[in-house]
Amino acid sequence: MSPVDSFKTAQTLESGGKQYRYYSLPEAEKHLGDLQQLPVSLKVLLENMLRHEDNETVTKDDVEAIAGWLKNRSSSREIQYRPARVLMQDFTGVPGVVDLAAMRDAVKKAGDDPEKINPLSPVDLVIDHSVMVDQYATSDAFRANVDIEMTRNRERYEFLRWGQEAFDNFRVVPPGTGICHQVNLEYLGKVAWTKEQDGETQVYPDTLVxxxxxxxxxxxxxxxxxxxGGIEAEAVMLGQPISMLIPEVVGFRLTGSMKEGVTATDLVLTVTQMLREKGVVGKFVEFYGPGLDNLPLADRATISNMAPEYGATCGFFPVDNETLNYLKLSGRSDEQIKLVEDYSKAQGMWRDSSKPEPKFSDSLELDLGDVKASLAGPKRPxxxxxxxxxKQTFEKLLDDAGVQDKNKRVPVKGQDYDLGHGDVVIAAITSCTNTSNPSVLMAAGLVAKNAREKGLDRKPWVKSSLAPGSKVVTDYLDTAGLSKELDALGFNLVGYGCTTCIGNSGPLMDEIGEAINEGGLQVSSVLxxxxxxxGRVHPDVKANWLASPPLxxxxxxxxxTRVDLENEPLGNDQSGNPVYLKDIWPSNAEIAHEVSKVDDExxxxxxxxxFKGDEVWQGIPFSKDETYQWDDESTYVKNPPFFEGIEKPLQPPKDIEGANILALFGDSITTDHISPAGSIKPDSPAGKYLQEKGVHPKNFNSYGSRRGNHxxxxxxxxxxxxxxxxxxxGVEGGFTKFVPTGEQMAMYDAAMEYQKQGTPLVVIAxxxxxxxxxxxxxxxxxxLLGVExxxxxxxERIHRSNLVGMGVLPLQFKDGENRQTLGLTGEEKISIKGLDENLEPRQVLKLVAERPDGSTTETEVICRVDTANEMNYYLSGGILHYVLRNMIAK
Structure with missing residues (x-):
């Protein structure tokens, strides 16, 4: 369907001898006023509104609201945004495909055509989260880990092979290829997206969720x-727009250039600290200023990658000459590069230092010359x-933990060394953040080379690994002769994928784990x-430090980590002389020389x-039916219960009455605390379930690998x-008090007891x-635990949205009130009043807490279902339920 195009913006662009249809922002300016200083990220949203104006989901007023943003540099208007495509990784992608398969079953059960359930937007799923560091510091570690991965995940991979064939518009990048974000940067991203529509080739900004x-x-x-969230991404795949508020855009002005010995990692840790202090949750951050002229695209990618860590929705860099340089380096076609340049300039989306700088909701500034060598930790980026x-920071960490004997050493059984507080037991060059950046990887290789020349070696208690985000990394490290230097220090290739950063660090030596636990040691990882x-990197490692690959x-x-590397030696050379970090750190010129060896070939x-995969991937058997043939005995992939009863009439919401509190939490409870991740303990509810199914603990794999099993x-x-x-x-771990008996038990076990009694649950945080x-x-x-x-x-933005998407009501205390001011202990019965079919976004509701003695406390809370679209999802029982009900109704 062609857009309404109220502002007559449809134009033709010629690039490389081809004609393209596009919706012109300069033409829109004739009706909407000067847009030159609108942040480029908002120009992308404006173009999206122009292209999708239909008088239903997108109106003329929506277009005018974005154009008018410059007046107040903020907006409370809700818009319906349609990204061009969807990117998935396998941990979150498998349950997404499971849901699509379950939706096909539900449609078939309702007597309709299951092939109605198909992605309408292009979807790429990259299998990158399943490889673990089981083997390391050996020449065959990569092959061994891949073989283990294929064995562990065969059920999941059979399912994904089915999905690859069953669904249209759905591509899978097989395991052992790279990390989704790096593959996206190096290959999938087009900057200017095209599609054929109504006999014309349309060009528009490449966008995605x-x-x-x-x-x-x-x-x-x-x-x-x-x-x-996966559920929101699935809705986009099925043709639903993303409901969002026009964001505030915080400008981050960069000036100057970085000093000798400072890396892109140091820069991003500085930017993260500054933006967290500024407060940018729910906002766009857009980088600008003359410093961008000195910032390679790989450094920009390092900064953009960590937007979740600084809390922003995104960290955006406009298109400029450096963008074109990277597209050429990474092997994009000349035609695509020319189209990106022509389209960006035609739309006024091209960054040029000679142009007036954009205007922002707020801004902050950093001179790149002020960045210092840094780490971040021990538990927040x-x-x-x-x-x-x-060194001083770790001493304070031990003080805060009440450690009495800071210098305690614990012998490691069967080894000729002992362990103490602060010792590094995991050192991992890993993650899309840094393995996308040749400068820091070449620097790591040069540090290894220089260290070997001095006779230094890694300490024997350190589990070392190298897990790049793409195979290109191996190519350029090999070309530079640096792979062998890293190998010699135990940084052998262990896999292409997310490893230590997501908790796939694999096991420590049993003797190391025993020493840590017996001695109550606070040991470190550096990644x-x-x-x-x-609890993310490894359950036995309490202090985790983010650092550049050379560090x-x-x-x-x-x-x-109890060392000042600026003033204390790393060790001694062959002659017994101390070797300092400065003695083995390469110069910027040396690093640049090695980086120059990276080429487009x-x-x-x-x-x-x-997308082909190796012989093992191609040989995986799979069903070719339109609906998936579920295996009741599978412990990896099961048909979830989310859509049971979807064919029945929808019931209006009603007040929550007499709910028990499942958990009472403090600040900064992360999705890493909430969501299953990492290893599965044998004595946990999940471990017991798997053992009941005949799975031996050595074959548990990780929670992430079993995301397809609810x-x-x-x-x-x-x-x-x-x-x-x-x-x-003082109890750590997933336990709660089952209030009726006062018994301590696992959260899951308590939730099931409450479900047997028909008692609703709430979580207070x-x-x-x-x-x-x-x-x-x-x-x-x-x-599924019964939390209403x-x-x-x-x-934080994503989890609140996901709760709505699953039909869980997010409520917010009013300013100045919390669980402490209300005196909540967790033993109260909670009721929420005001839930009915007239419920509105951000409506004020009443919370009543009844104590065990019968006394009550009442207060008001804000319904954090923020938009009309979200309310439709919540009232339908969730976002997928909303889509599915509409499909069945049609």
């Missing part, structure tokens, strides 16, 4: 994208530490990732047949080993509830 919060990495290319201050939340190598050599070679995932919800439920004094990755299972698991509402002081 992804089922991983680090989808934001693609904004480095001027491609607007961010992470959403925004907690930046200057490298020389690491080049973006996440270091509690990861340096700390593996030092073996401890490396990218063309590795992406020539990216029975495992609901048992692992709120089961993080570091989560703290205030209903239990503090500030920033749901910070972290866009994990659909944080919301799905909450729903969450009441928190504030929410």
């Amino acid at each position: 992804g089922t991983d919060s680090h989808t934001t990495m693609i904004n480095a290319l001027g491609i607007l994208g961010w992470g959403v 925004q907690d930046r530490v200057d490298m020389p201050a690491m 080049s990732g973006n996440r270091n939340f509690e 990861v190598v340096a700390y593996a050599l030092a073996g401890t 490396m990218f063309r070679k590795e992406y020539a047949d990216v 029975e495992v995932m609901m048992r692992g919800t709120f089961a993080n080993v570091r989560i703290k439920n205030e209903m239990l004094d 503090g500030k920033e509830y749901g910070t972290g990755s866009s994990r659909d299972w944080a919301a799905k698991g909450t729903r 509402a969450v009441v928190a002081e504030s929410y």
Whole structure:
């Protein structure tokens, strides 16, 4: 259907001898006023409105609202936004495809055609989250880990092979290829998207949503994208627009250039700290200023990647000459590069330092010359530490933990070394954040080379690994002769995918784990990732530090984080002389020389047949039916219960009466705390379930790998080993008090007892509830446990949206009120009043808490179903339920 085009913006663009239809912002200016200083990220949204204006989901008023943003530099208007495509990784992608398969079953059960359920927007799923670091520091680690991965995940991969054939508009990048965000940056992203419509070729901005919060990495290319929950992504795939408020846009002005010895990782940790302090949750961040002229695209990608860590919806860089340089380097066609340039300039989306700078809601500034060598930790990405201050920081960490004997050493059985507080037991060059950046990887290789020449080696208690985000990394490290240097220090290739950063660090040596636990040691990991939340990297490692790849190598050599690497030696050379970090750190010129060896042929070679996969992938058997043939015995993929009864009439909402509190949480409860992730403990509810199904603990795999099985995932919800439920004094882990008996039990077990009694549940929490990755299972698991509402002081964007998408009501305390001011202990009965068919977005509702002695407290809470579209989803029982009901009705 052609858009209404109220402002007569449809034009023809000629590029490379071809004609393209587009909706012109300069033409819109003739009606809407000067748009020159509108942030480029908002120009992308404006073009989207012009192209989709239909007088239903997008109106003339929506277009005018974005154009009028410059007046107040903010807006409260809701718009319906349609991204061009969807990106998935396998942890979140498998349950997404499971839901689509279940929807096909539901449509068939309702007597309709199951092939109605098909992605309408292009979907790419990259299998990157399943490889684990089982083998390391050996030449065959990569092959061994891939073989283990294929064995562990065969059921999941059979299912994805079915999906690859069953669904239209759905492509799968097989395992052992790369990380979805890096594959997106290096290959999938087009910057200017095209499609054939009504006999014409249409060109428009490449935009997307992804089922991983680090989808934001693609904004480095001027491609607007961010992470959403799997359920929201599925709705986009099925033709639903994203309901969103026109955002505030915070400008981040960069000036100057970085000093010698400072890396892109140091820069992003500084930016993350600054933006967290500024407060940009729910906002776009757009980078501008003369400093961009000195910032390579790989450095921009490092910054854009960590938008979830600084809290923004996205961290956007407009298209400029550096964008074109990267497109050429990464092997994009000359025609595509020319189209990107011509389209961006025609739309006024091209960055040029000679033009007036955009206007923003607010702004902050950084001179790149002020950035210092840094790490971040021990458990939040925004907690930046200057490298020389690491020793002092760890001493304070031990003080805060009440450690009495800071210098205690624990012998490691069967080894000739011992372990102490602060020792580095994991050193991992990993994650899309940094393995997309040749400068920091070449720097790591040069540090390894220089260290070997001095006779240094990694400490024997350090588990070291290299997990690049694409095969191109191996090509250029090999070309530079640096792979062998990293190998010699134990940084052998372990896989192409997300590993340590997502908790796929694999096991520590049993003797190391015993020493840590017997000695109550606070040991460290150092990783080049973006996440270091509690319990994420490894359950035995409490202090986790984000650092650049060369610093990861340096700390593996030092073996401890209780060291000032600026003033204390890493070790001694062959002659017994101390060797300092400055002695082995390469110059910027040396790094640049190695980076110059990266060329477009490396990218063309590795992406020539990216969807094919190896012989093992191609040989996986799969069903070719239009609906999936579920295996009742499968412990990986099960038909979820979400759509049971979907054919029955919809019931209006009603007040929540006499709910028990499942958990009482403090501030900063992340989706890593809520969502099942990492290893499965044998004595946990999920572990017991798997053992009942005949699965031996050695074959448990991870929660992430079993995301297609709701029975495992609901048992692992709120089961993080570091989560703290205030209903239990000093107890860590996924436990609660079952109020009727006062008994302490696992969250899942308590929830099932409440369900038997027909008792609804609520969760009470503090500030920033749901910070972290866009994990659909944080919301799905909450729903399956019987939680009908969450009441928190504030929410992070994605999780609040996901709760609505699963039919869980997010409520917010009014300013100045919280669980403490209300005196809640977790033993109260909670009622929520005012829920009926007239419920409106952000409506004020009444919360009544009845104490065990019969006394009550009443207060008002805000319904955080924020938009009319979200309300439709909530009233339907969830976003997929809304889509499915409409399909069945048609």
